[in-house]
Amino acid sequence: MSTTIPTTETADTTTATPDAASVLISTFELFDLVPPPTTTQLTLTADFPLECYESLLTSFSLPQSLPDSITALTLELFTYGFPPGFLTSLISLLPNLTRLTLHLQLIAGTTAESFGDAAEFLKTALANGLQGLEMVDVFVPPDFFPAVVSEWEAAWDLKVLKLLYTFRSADWEFNARLPVGSIPCLLVPGLETIKIRIQPEAEDKPGMTPCPAAAAEGVVETLLAWKEEDATRVRRLDLSVFSLEPETVGLLSAKFSGVREAAWAVPADGKETGKKGLMKVVGKAVEELEVVVCPGLEFYGALRRDKDAALGTVLWSREDVEGVAKEAAGLRTVDVSILRVPELGFSSWSKGEEGWSGEKRLGAELSEKEKAAIAKREEGGEEGTRIEEVA
Numbered sequence: 001m002s003t004t005i006p007t008t009e010t011a012d013t014t015t016a017t018p019d020a021a022s023v024l025i026s027t028f029e030l031f032d033l034v035p036p037p038t039t040t041q042l043t044l045t046a047d048f049p050l051e052c053y054e055s056l057l058t059s060f061s062l063p064q065s066l067p068d069s070i071t072a073l074t075l076e077l078f079t080y081g082f083p084p085g086f087l088t089s090l091i092s093l094l095p096n097l098t099r100l101t102l103h104l105q106l107i108a109g110t111t112a113e114s115f116g117d118a119a120e121f122l123k124t125a126l127a128n129g130l131q132g133l134e135m136v137d138v139f140v141p142p143d144f145f146p147a148v149v150s151e152w153e154a155a156w157d158l159k160v161l162k163l164l165y166t167f168r169s170a171d172w173e174f175n176a177r178l179p180v181g182s183i184p185c186l187l188v189p190g191l192e193t194i195k196i197r198i199q200p201e202a203e204d205k206p207g208m209t210p211c212p213a214a215a216a217e218g219v220v221e222t223l224l225a226w227k228e229e230d231a232t233r234v235r236r237l238d239l240s241v242f243s244l245e246p247e248t249v250g251l252l253s254a255k256f257s258g259v260r261e262a263a264w265a266v267p268a269d270g271k272e273t274g275k276k277g278l279m280k281v282v283g284k285a286v287e288e289l290e291v292v293v294c295p296g297l298e299f300y301g302a303l304r305r306d307k308d309a310a311l312g313t314v315l316w317s318r319e320d321v322e323g324v325a326k327e328a329a330g331l332r333t334v335d336v337s338i339l340r341v342p343e344l345g346f347s348s349w350s351k352g353e354e355g356w357s358g359e360k361r362l363g364a365e366l367s368e369k370e371k372a373a374i375a376k377r378e379e380g381g382e383e384g385t386r387i388e389e390v391a
Helices: 050-056 086-092 112-127 144-148 151-155 180-186 213-224 246-255 273-279 297-305 307-312 318-325 368-380
Strands: 002-004 020-025 041-046 072-076 099-105 132-138 160-166 193-199 236-243 261-268 288-295 333-338 346-352 355-361
Touching: 086 112, 112 132, 112 144, 144 180, 160 180, 180 213, 213 236, 213 246, 236 288, 246 261, 246 273, 261 273, 273 318, 288 297, 297 307, 297 368, 318 346, 318 355
Parallel strands: 020 041, 041 072, 072 099, 099 132, 132 160, 160 193, 193 236, 236 261, 261 288, 288 333
Antiparallel strands: 002 020, 333 346, 346 355
16 A cells, blocks of 8 residues: 655645545555544545456455544545445544545445445445535446435435546447436435536547436436425536436426526437527526537438538527527526537637627538438438447
C-alpha cells in the first residue's frame, strides 16, 4: 500500500491538499491505513493486476478507527468489487460520511455475499445521513438498487444523485446493461440534483445513444408522483439517458418548475414540430439548457435529401433562443447537439451583457456511402439511431 500524504504539492498524477488523502492500494489488508487526523476527503484507488484480483477477495483488514473528520469517500477502479464484509466494515468507521463517489467498478461483486455486503454498505451510508451519491460507470444487477431501499428510505437526507455512464461504441448491448429499470427506487423526495446521463467515450470518440422512451416509464411515473413541494426543490435535472418526447419533457418541466439546469434527449423525425414543441415546454426557471437530438430513420432520410433543411429542424437558431428566453427570462446558455457528436452539427448560445452570442454549425456533408445506406434503410423501413447503424 502506498499513501499520498496531503500536501500542497503535486505527486505523480495526484494533487493532494491539506484535507485530502489519496491512497493507492495493492491489497485489501489495510490495517496500517492511517490518514492524517485532519483528513476530510479519503480516496482509495485499486492498483491490482486483473489476473490476481480474485485471489485478493478472500480476506481483508482495516484499522480500528479512521478520523471522524472524514466526510467524503471515493472508491475507484475496484473492477471486481470487494471482499465480503469489507464495505460494511469500512462504513462503520465513517459515521460522518456525507458524500460518496464510486468510480468504475462492479460494487456488488460477483457473489451473493459481496452483493449483500455492498447493499448493506449503501443502505448504512444513506441511513447515516449521506447527502451526495455519485456513481460513475458502476454497473449493478437489476435487483441491487431495490435491495438498498428499506425502511430507512423515508429518513434519507440525500440531496444529490448522479448516475453517469460512459458510452462504449464497440458494445452494441451497452444500453441493455444500464440498470434503468431499478433507478426509480433511488428517486426519493428531498433530492435537489438528479443527473442520469450517458457521456461520450472520449474526445476522439464522441457520441452516445440514449435509452428509448419505454425504458424511462418507471422514472417518469415516479417523478410525476412526487408532491409539489418536493418537486419544486429540484434545481438540476438531467434525464438525457432517455430519449423523451417533448410532451413528456413538458410534463416533467411543469412538475419540476424550479429547475435551473436541465438536460433532455429528444427524438427527431425530420420535421420542425418536435423542436417547436420542445421550445414551448423547457420551463420558465431554466437558466442552463442542453438538448441532445436523437435522430430516427425519418431524420436521416431528410438529412440525405437536404442537409441544411433537416438540421434546421433540430438545431436552435438565435431567433429560437430569443423566443424561448421571452418565457424563460433567466436563460443564459443553450447547447444543442445530435447525439453529442459535434461533427454532425450543433448550436451553442450564451447570453452576455450585449445579448445572445454563439453559433449554429451544420456539420459535414454525408458521404455517398452514407446516403446510399440511408436510402436502403428507408426502402426497407429499418430503424437506426446510431450513424453507424444507418451507414
